[in-house]
Amino acid sequence: MHKYEQSLEYAKRMDKEDPLGSVRELFYYPTSTQNQTIYFCGNSLGLQPKKAKEEIEKILETWKNDAVEGWFIGEPDWLSINLDLEKSLARIVGAKPEEVALMNGLTVNLHLLFVSFYQPTKERIKILMEENAFPSDQYAVKSQLRFHGIDPEKGIIECKSRPGEKTLRSEDILKTIEEFGEEIALVWLPGLQYLTGQAFNMKTITQKAHEKGCIVGFDMAHSVGNIPHKLHDWGVDFAVWCNYKYINGGPGTVGGCFVHEKHFGEELNRFEGWWGGKRETMMLMQPDIDPIIGAAGWQISSHPVLQYASLKSALKIYDDLSLEEYFEKSKKLTGFLEFLIRNLGSENYEIITPANPDERGCQLSIGTINKGKELYEELANNGVVVDWREPNVIRVAPHPLYNTFEEVYVFVEILRKAVE
Numbered sequence: 001m002h003k004y005e006q007s008l009e010y011a012k013r014m015d016k017e018d019p020l021g022s023v024r025e026l027f028y029y030p031t032s033t034q035n036q037t038i039y040f041c042g043n044s045l046g047l048q049p050k051k052a053k054e055e056i057e058k059i060l061e062t063w064k065n066d067a068v069e070g071w072f073i074g075e076p077d078w079l080s081i082n083l084d085l086e087k088s089l090a091r092i093v094g095a096k097p098e099e100v101a102l103m104n105g106l107t108v109n110l111h112l113l114f115v116s117f118y119q120p121t122k123e124r125i126k127i128l129m130e131e132n133a134f135p136s137d138q139y140a141v142k143s144q145l146r147f148h149g150i151d152p153e154k155g156i157i158e159c160k161s162r163p164g165e166k167t168l169r170s171e172d173i174l175k176t177i178e179e180f181g182e183e184i185a186l187v188w189l190p191g192l193q194y195l196t197g198q199a200f201n202m203k204t205i206t207q208k209a210h211e212k213g214c215i216v217g218f219d220m221a222h223s224v225g226n227i228p229h230k231l232h233d234w235g236v237d238f239a240v241w242c243n244y245k246y247i248n249g250g251p252g253t254v255g256g257c258f259v260h261e262k263h264f265g266e267e268l269n270r271f272e273g274w275w276g277g278k279r280e281t282m283m284l285m286q287p288d289i290d291p292i293i294g295a296a297g298w299q300i301s302s303h304p305v306l307q308y309a310s311l312k313s314a315l316k317i318y319d320d321l322s323l324e325e326y327f328e329k330s331k332k333l334t335g336f337l338e339f340l341i342r343n344l345g346s347e348n349y350e351i352i353t354p355a356n357p358d359e360r361g362c363q364l365s366i367g368t369i370n371k372g373k374e375l376y377e378e379l380a381n382n383g384v385v386v387d388w389r390e391p392n393v394i395r396v397a398p399h400p401l402y403n404t405f406e407e408v409y410v411f412v413e414i415l416r417k418a419v420e
């Protein structure tokens with residue numbers, strides 16, 4: 001356990017010793033009307049890399065000067081503009097490059113991969129989810145069930161937290177899989193819960209689900225770039241994520257998905273389009289698809305080239321750093337935040353995120369007890385950008401690429417005044 005100290009000097013010293021300290025300079029830091037801004041909202045939208053504009057302008061230049069030729073010329077040409085980025089992401093999620101594809105948005109990718117991996121049979125129709133899943137996941141899963149003619153009330157098994165507890169126990173998830181596994185077609189869980197900040201043990205869940213013959217998929221919206229993944233080694237069947245939160249790829253940028261290579265040769269249902277076809281043959285305009293063998297086989301439509309540009313500027317930053325150092329810093333930064341908040345000892349709120357650093361990422365969720373939204377507004381009035389989720393949660397997420405220990409210290413001082 002790291003030993004923290006409650007002082008500004010200590011925070012400044014930590015920043016000085018931080019091997020990732022200079023990375024902050026690669027981002028634009030938002031300015032607000034207040035004289036200082038503390039941005040702890042990377043869980044919702046990551047900051048803009050300074051190189052984003054340059055990367056976007058490169059595309060605009062090619063479009064201006066070479067028009068349609070842009071698909072075939074340039075470094076890289078637009079046809080293959082996804083490849084380097086998929087490689088960068090493969091490293092981040094612990095996958096082989098061919099197991100990662102960029103396409104669409106998260107919820108669209110959820111639907112497309114459910115077409116392949118949610119195959120209810122007479123014996124197995126159910127989808128295991130968590131209670132309080134992100135709304136888009138709930139809407140998507142319910143609509144998938146209805147599409148198969150299954151009543152969502154009957155098709156979903158929900159893992160719940162125990163009475164009086166705020167997070168799910170790993171043992172309870174495993175027990176549910178053990179108990180109902182034979183009826184479950186698909187285990188669909190987040191890598192990290194968006195509201196509580198709880199990280200799930202994806203490795204153990206995958207193992208247990210496979211023992212019971214279930215397919216396992218993860219929504220990694222809040223886990224990608226936030227906690228380490230080894231999707232390939234864990235044997236996860238498929239996963240989807242967005243790249244605009246911790247990855248900093250830009251608002252609404254192209255989403256990511258993972259399909260384990262063990263599924264590449266299988267005959268799966270799939271909704272196809274010409275961009276799932278091999279690049280060498282796609283322009284031959286043949287009546288039948290010559291599919292890419294890999295996750296990219298799930299691509300359907302033309303690359304959103306401009307979206308790739310901002311994502312590229314963000315992934316280049318990751319390419320140049322050690323992920324070990326990155327996650328190490330994240331643990332210290334959030335550990336420091338937790339240490340200071342606990343020292344305040346206020347009865348107006350509680351941290352609902354697990355205290356074990358291996359069961360969370362950088363986000364701490366603060367459940368407010370008395371002051372509620374006033375507390376959030378007080379923070380906002382003091383230049384702090386965090387977010388509020390009904391009915392009573394403030395999410396605070398210091399990002400290891402652009403936040404500092406000093407900001408964490410100053411934030412808690414503002415929090416102290418706000419609760420007084």
Ligand SMILES: *Cc1c(COP(=O)(O)O)cnc(C)c1O
Nearest residue numbers: 105106107134136194219221242
């Ligand atoms: C952010 C988030 C999404 C977003 O979905 P989009 O389709 O990209 O808008 C979905 N699921 C979870 C769990 C999220 O946190």
